[in-house]
Amino acid sequence: MIRFAALQFRTQSAVALGALAVTAVVLGLTGPHIVHLYDTTVATCGADGDCSSATATFLSSYRLLQDLGNVVIVLRAIIGIFWGAPLVAHELETGTHRLVWTQSVTRTRWIAVKLGLVGLASMAVAGLFSLMMTWWSSPFDRVSMNQFPVFSERGIVPIGYAAFAFALGVAVGVIIRRTLPAMATALVGFVVARVAVTIWVRPNLEAPVHLTSALHMTSGMGFNQTNNGPISVVGGHAGDWVFSDRIVDGAGHAVGGNFLDQGACLQSRGSAACTGRLREVLVYQPASRYWAFQSYEMAIFLGLAVICGAFCVWWMRRRIS
Amino acid sequence: MTAALETNGLGKRYGRRWALHDCTLSIPTGKVVGLVGPNGAGKTTLLHLAVGLMAPTSGTILVLGAGPGEGPAQLARVGFVAQDTPTYAGLSIAKHLRMGAWLNPSWDGDLAKRRIEQLGLDPRQKTGSLSGGQRAQVALTLAIAKRPELLLLDEPVAALDPLARREFLQSLMEVVAEHGVTIVLSSHLVADLERVSDFLVVLVTSHVQLAGDVGALLASHYRLSGLRRDPSGLPANQQVIEESHTDKQSTLLVRSDGPILDPAWTVKPVTLDDLVLAYMGQARDTEHDPQQGLNVIR
Numbered sequence: 001m002i003r004f005a006a007l008q009f010r011t012q013s014a015v016a017l018g019a020l021a022v023t024a025v026v027l028g029l030t031g032p033h034i035v036h037l038y039d040t041t042v043a044t045c046g047a048d049g050d051c052s053s054a055t056a057t058f059l060s061s062y063r064l065l066q067d068l069g070n071v072v073i074v075l076r077a078i079i080g081i082f083w084g085a086p087l088v089a090h091e092l093e094t095g096t097h098r099l100v101w102t103q104s105v106t107r108t109r110w111i112a113v114k115l116g117l118v119g120l121a122s123m124a125v126a127g128l129f130s131l132m133m134t135w136w137s138s139p140f141d142r143v144s145m146n147q148f149p150v151f152s153e154r155g156i157v158p159i160g161y162a163a164f165a166f167a168l169g170v171a172v173g174v175i176i177r178r179t180l181p182a183m184a185t186a187l188v189g190f191v192v193a194r195v196a197v198t199i200w201v202r203p204n205l206e207a208p209v210h211l212t213s214a215l216h217m218t219s220g221m222g223f224n225q226t227n228n229g230p231i232s233v234v235g236g237h238a239g240d241w242v243f244s245d246r247i248v249d250g251a252g253h254a255v256g257g258n259f260l261d262q263g264a265c266l267q268s269r270g271s272a273a274c275t276g277r278l279r280e281v282l283v284y285q286p287a288s289r290y291w292a293f294q295s296y297e298m299a300i301f302l303g304l305a306v307i308c309g310a311f312c313v314w315w316m317r318r319r320i321s
Numbered sequence: 322m323t324a325a326l327e328t329n330g331l332g333k334r335y336g337r338r339w340a341l342h343d344c345t346l347s348i349p350t351g352k353v354v355g356l357v358g359p360n361g362a363g364k365t366t367l368l369h370l371a372v373g374l375m376a377p378t379s380g381t382i383l384v385l386g387a388g389p390g391e392g393p394a395q396l397a398r399v400g401f402v403a404q405d406t407p408t409y410a411g412l413s414i415a416k417h418l419r420m421g422a423w424l425n426p427s428w429d430g431d432l433a434k435r436r437i438e439q440l441g442l443d444p445r446q447k448t449g450s451l452s453g454g455q456r457a458q459v460a461l462t463l464a465i466a467k468r469p470e471l472l473l474l475d476e477p478v479a480a481l482d483p484l485a486r487r488e489f490l491q492s493l494m495e496v497v498a499e500h501g502v503t504i505v506l507s508s509h510l511v512a513d514l515e516r517v518s519d520f521l522v523v524l525v526t527s528h529v530q531l532a533g534d535v536g537a538l539l540a541s542h543y544r545l546s547g548l549r550r551d552p553s554g555l556p557a558n559q560q561v562i563e564e565s566h567t568d569k570q571s572t573l574l575v576r577s578d579g580p581i582l583d584p585a586w587t588v589k590p591v592t593l594d595d596l597v598l599a600y601m602g603q604a605r606d607t608e609h610d611p612q613q614g615l616n617v618i619r
Contacts, residue, residue: 004423007416008409094410098403099460102372103424104396104467318376 001105001113009118012083016125023072023129027136030062037061038139055143066140069133070153080122080162081190084169085182087114088312092177111316115309119166126162130154147290148241152198155294160301165190167308174315197300205296206289208243211282215247223247230254233280239287246281323386325350325471325503326371330380332527333366340366341527344380348505348522348532350471353497355514355535356507357597358524364507365404367524368475371505372401385471397427400469400502404476406460410449414442414459418466425467433466436492454485458492465496472496474506478513490517511597523597525604535593542596545573545586563599574599 006013037058045054088111091097101107134154141147147154152161168189173182221236231254233245247255255278285293326348333341341363348354358364369375370382373390382388387395408417414437422428437444440458448456457477464472474493478486494517497504508514514521521538523531531538542562549571552561559581563574574591575581581588591599 001424004420007412007419011411095403095405095407096409098369098374098401099407099409099463100420100424101374102396102399102401102403103421104393104426105424106390106393106396109393 001109002117005113005117009121012118013121016079016121020125020128023132026065027069027132030065031136034062034136034139038143042139042143058143059140066137069136070150072129072133074153078165078187078190080126080165081169081183081186083118083122084166084171085173085186086179087118087170087173088316089173089177089179089182093179107316108313111313115167115170115312119163119305119309122162122166123159126158127156130156130158145238146241147239147287148285151202151290151293151297152194155291156298157294157301160298160305161190161194163305164193164301164308167305167312168193171308171312171315174312193301193304197297201300202293202297203241203243203285205293206285208283208285211284212248213280213282215278215280233282237282237284239290241285241287243283243285244281245284248279248281250279252279323350324348324383325352325354325385326505327383328367328370328380329382331367331370331377331382332379333363333370333375334378339378339527341370344524344527344529346522346524346529346532349520350385350503351501352503352520352534353493353518354503354505354520354522355511355518356505356522356524357511357514358507358509359601360509361526362524363527364509364524365475367527368401368473368505368507371473372399393426397425397467398470400464400467400472402457402460402464402472402474402477405480406453406457406477408448408456408459408463411447413445413447414451415444417448417459417463418444421463421466427468429466429468432468433462436462436465452485454481454489457481457485457489461489461492461496465500465502468500469502471503471505474504476507476509479508479510486513493517511594515593521593521597523600525601528604530604531597531600538596539591539593541578542574542576542591543581544589544591544595545571545575545581546589547571547586550585562603 041054041058042051045051088097091100100110130153137150137154141150141154151157165186169182169186172186172189173179176182176185215233222234223231224234225231231247233247237245249255324347326346328347329345331341331344332339344363344367356364356367366375370377371384371389373388373396384395385398387398389399390396409420412420418430418433418437421433422430434444437459440455440462442451442455442459448459451459457480461474461477464474477493478489481489490513493504493506496502506514506518519535521531521533521535522529547570549566549569552564552571552573552575555561555573555575558579559575559577561573561575565572574595
């Protein structure tokens with residue numbers, strides 16, 4: 001059964017291998033140059049004393065490829081749907097299920113092998129894409145000093161996304177029994193799940209750290225205030241995922257209003273008078289949790305994929321004809 | 322002896338509609354069984370239930386003495402050629418044969434290869450580019466090379482032109498001669514089955530209207546014609562299946578255990594076609610008018 005599943009999967013796998021090869025060549029050719037750029041501009045900017053323009057120039061190089069790469073990673077997960085939705089639905093559409101389910105292989109084994117083989121392939125392809133992209137982007141990510149904004153495009157989470165997209169596609173195809181409507185429905189479902197997890201689940205994978213400390217301004221930090229509201233601190237927490245960073249006075253009240261204009265001490269950036277009186281209230285996820293978060297989120301999507309897969313097997317055993 | 326197919330009160334419901342309802346029948350092994358019935362009689366549903374493609378809503382079904390599709394061993398015992406003979410359009414004939422070899426432990430690769438050769442088909446050709454007749458032959462090859470004990474075919478020739486139809490049925494007969502497999506093939510046309518089947522099951526609105534050995538059926542039915550008379554006066558061993566009357570004449574199709582001795586009748590043998598149509602008509606009349614009688618005068 002594995003051999004037959006592989007035979008049916010040969011076109012898709014050839015396309016995927018081709019795309020992987022093209023990506024590998026493009027990234028492999030440009031990657032070393034990026035490292036070279038990094039070494040000659042950003043790494044040595046400390047000596048020139050003008051790091052901000054050096055990093056800006058560096059970050060703007062290969063802008064198109066950077067964006068393209070991130071798009072490809074996102075698409076790669078969605079391609080799971082293109083592999084998943086037709087897996088059973090196309091057989092039902094063309095009637096070939098009546099051919100293959102009357103060979104000497106039980107339907108349960110048939111679906112289990114297909115889910116396993118194509119599902120693993122989806123994960124492998126997504127993982128390889130992500131690995132290449134993570135490697136290629138590492139100089140940029142080092143300069144922008146924060147991995148959380150590109151959380152979904154790096155590391156291991158794309159593997160979970162791909163597995164879920166695939167299994168969801170199969171499950172929806174099994175219910176709807178038609179390829180195109182199944183693809184569209186699975187796409188909507190996938191996007192909803194991704195957005196929901198990103199907005200509501202990811203920030204709370206672990207309780208955020210609440211940190212109150214004396215305000216100590218360093219280079220790279222600044223203030224932000226809208227409409228004379230509370231003042232918050234921007235920058236200065238490399239790699240952390242900052243939810244809020246407010247300034248409070250000694251009594252714990254938010255500092256706002258026109259304080260920025262009057263507060264000479266603030267403008268003097270951290271004079272002793274300031275730091276003694278004002279405090280910084282920071283709510284954030286530390287950079288050290290990045291890989292734990294990657295693992296949690298991947299586990300969530302793998303879990304969803306397993307649920308979808310189990311549903312397919314269950315449904316095939318009792319409902320399909 | 323175990324029946325090839327044995328059902329008891331078998332039913333399958335889709336939503337509110339019964340595709341097959343309260344079907345009880347027994348089909349013996351070692352025969353070529355024609356399953357005839359009008360469209361919507363439940364033939365396809367019955368065959369799908371028999372290969373385990375669907376599960377019954379009510380009743381029981383045994384195929385070669387076991388539950389249909391129960392595990393790989395039972396699947397291997399039953400070959401199936403589905404309606405419109407589906408194949409993978411993008412795969413070549415050779416790849417279909419490879420599929421057969423991979424998915425069936427009892428696969429007879431030589432037989433499959435030989436048959437494709439005999440049919441003059443190029444194994445490299447994709448089945449999507451084959452004619453309906455050729456595709457049906459490939460589907461039949463797949464089902465035969467599995468070496469099943471029972472081969473079920475659902476309207477295998479319905480979509481074929483007369484020539485392809487004859488060639489297909491010819492192939493089927495060769496299979497029977499060579500491998501002695503029990504065959505059940507369905508059709509809504511008696512003519513398709515007449516040449517090949519030696520056992521007939523007439524299914525009308527999921528009820529078995531007639532089942533029996535073709536030779537015995539033909540030998541026990543007669544067409545009688547003569548001056549108009551009330552058929553209720555016939556001897557007890559003669560059962561009227563179909564009757565039609567004009568002002569002067571009566572024509573009957575009767576089932577009789579013994580010969581027709583009444584000299585008032587002109588007796589003719591019946592064809593299988595007449596027989597099946599008569600039984601289908603009987604079912605229809607029963608349905609519309611439960612009080613059978615002379616009120617069917619036309």
